[in-house]
Amino acid sequence: xxxxxxxxxxxxxxxxxxxxxxxxxxxxxxxxxxxxxxxxxxxxxxxxxxxxxxxxxxxxxxxxxxxxxxxxxxxxxxxxxxxxxxxxxxxxxxxxxxxxxxxxxxxxxxxxxxxxxxxxxxxxxxxxxxxxxxxxxxxxxxxxxxxxxxxxxxxxxxxxxxxxxxxxxxxxxxxxxxxxxxxxxxxxxxxxxxxxxxxxxxxxxxxxxxxxxxxxxxxxxxxxxxxxxxxxxxxxxxxxxxxxxxxxxxxxxxxxxxxxxxxxxxxxxxxxxxxxxxxxxxxxxxxxxxxxxxxxxxxxxxxxxxxxxxxxxxxxxxxxxxxxxxxxxxxxxxxxxxxxxxxxxxxxxxxxxxxxxxxxxxxxxxxxxxxxx
Numbered sequence: 391x392x393x394x395x396x397x398x399x400x401x402x403x404x405x406x407x408x409x410x411x412x413x414x415x416x417x418x419x420x421x422x423x424x425x426x427x428x429x430x431x432x433x434x435x436x437x438x439x440x441x442x443x444x445x446x447x448x449x450x451x452x453x454x455x456x457x458x459x460x461x462x463x464x465x466x467x468x469x470x471x472x473x474x475x476x477x478x479x480x481x482x483x484x485x486x487x488x489x490x491x492x493x494x495x496x497x498x499x500x501x502x503x504x505x506x507x508x509x510x511x512x513x514x515x516x517x518x519x520x521x522x523x524x525x526x527x528x529x530x531x532x533x534x535x536x537x538x539x540x541x542x543x544x545x546x547x548x549x550x551x552x553x554x555x556x557x558x559x560x561x562x563x564x565x566x567x568x569x570x571x572x573x574x575x576x577x578x579x580x581x582x583x584x585x586x587x588x589x590x591x592x593x594x595x596x597x598x599x600x601x602x603x604x605x606x607x608x609x610x611x612x613x614x615x616x617x618x619x620x621x622x623x624x625x626x627x628x629x630x631x632x633x634x635x636x637x638x639x640x641x642x643x644x645x646x647x648x649x650x651x652x653x654x655x656x657x658x659x660x661x662x663x664x665x666x667x668x669x670x671x672x673x674x675x676x677x678x679x680x681x682x683x684x685x686x687x688x689x690x691x692x693x694x695x696x697x698x699x700x701x702x703x704x705x706x707x708x709x710x711x712x713x714x715x716x717x718x719x720x721x722x723x724x725x726x727x728x729x730x731x732x733x734x735x736x737x738x739x740x741x742x743x744x745x746x747x748x749x750x751x752x753x754x755x756x757x758x759x760x761x762x763x
Contacts, residue, residue, distance in 0.1 A: 405435045414601055415467055418649045425450060426460040427469070434485065443480065466651045536574055544574060553577070553584045560591045561600065572602050580613045589620045593627060598647055607650055633660060633667050640674035641684035655686045663697050668704065 407428070416424050426446065433441045446457045461483065464470045473482035536544070544550045557573060558565055565573070576582045582590070590612070594605045617623050634648055637656055648656075659670050673692040677685055696702075701710055 405431050407431070410601070411469075414604075415469065418646050419463070419467075420460075422450070422452070422456065423460040423463050426457060427464055430470075430483065430485075441483075463651070467649070533571070533575055534579060536571060536578075541570065541574075544578075549584045550574075550577070553587060556588050557591060560595050561602075569602060572606055576606075576609045580609055581618075582609060582613065583618070585620055586612075586618070586623060589623055593623070604650070633670070636667050636671050637674055640671045640678075641686075641689070642678060643684050652686050655690055659690070659693050663693055665693060665696075665702070669693075669696070669702070669707075672704070672707065 419427075429446065429449070430441065443454045443457045446452070447454045450457075458480070461470065461472060461480070465472050469486055471484040471486055472480055473484060475481045545554075553573065554565055554570070557569070561569070573587065576587050576590070577584065587609075590605060590609055594600070594608060599605065612623060612626070615626065617626055633656060634653070638644075638648070656670070659665050659673075660667075665673075670689075670693070673689045673696070674684075676692055677689040681688055696707075699710070701707055
């Protein structure tokens with residue numbers, strides 16, 4: 391595999407790790423993904439270090455698919471942007487600054503580069519099985535940089551003054567120009583009321599998410615769901631909190647919260663696929679039984695398969711399990727009969743002149759993991 395060009399938004403020659411990466415990204419990421427990200431940073435800041443997916447796989451004793459999976463994960467977290475050749479091979483990895491970093495004009499938030507519309511053909515990607523992580527509508531992510539006059543006009547409103555005071559109290563710091571621009575985007579751009587924004591701050595901070603970047607995703611999500619009142623927001627939070635807890639419990643995840651990409655998977659299972667809490671929990675449980683570790687990607691493949699087969703209830707799963715087990719028993723009985731016949735003296739009658747059937751037991755077991763226990 392060809393060498394991949396690494397480049398980033400600044401020219402620092404030292405390898406540094408931001409506190410935000412440690413506090414918000416590292417704690418919730420797969421440990422192997424963290425290793426790959428740190429290795430990328432090291433390569434970026436070493437003039438004699440080259441990077442390729444095959445070299446990284448050899449270094450960490452991983453498969454190339456494992457390395458690609460890590461790169462795609464960090465791209466979803468908006469820390470990297472992958473660049474592709476016309477044949478969809480990874481050609482470059484661009485390091486993005488965190489949301490705490492401002493552009494040269496301190497009044498304008500740094501704009502993130504959009505995710506590419508396609509993934510490499512040979513890379514692991516949930517989107518390849520119809521598992522694309524939902525993204526916000528483009529018109530909801532467009533940001534207006536408010537001028538000094540507009541900021542002054544907003545500050546003259548008593549409602550805005552109170553909102554900024556509350557925000558500073560909850561965030562426990564003076565608001566930067568970027569923070570103010572974000573709050574005004576929620577208020578003016580998304581049309582959220584001041585009361586709803588205050589509840590948004592309370593909800594996110596109570597859940598251990600004090601990052602405005604995280605809160606911004608929640609604000610856009612509420613706008614997309616047409617949530618306009620605090621009561622509607624509370625109902626949405628209660629419904630999702632129960633489902634999120636069920637998923638965490640079923641996957642055996644402890645000691646951390648869900649990250650945005652994982653929230654997106656759960657929303658897709660519940661809203662796009664239309665599965666109930668019990669069905670989602672069953673898919674997560676089967677994931678652990680199959681691969682012995684939590685994996686949202688694997689659970690998503692199970693649920694996508696159920697969706698294709700119109701399996702929508704526990705009774706449907708039971709029937710599919712019974713059907714598969716019956717087919718598996720029949721195949722094994724037939725295989726045993728073939729072995730027994732092969733051990734007998736050859737007979738030259740016409741009933742033994744047809745070709746014997748063969749079966750792929752490994753494939754049957756893979757199907758069983760996806761559709762039956």
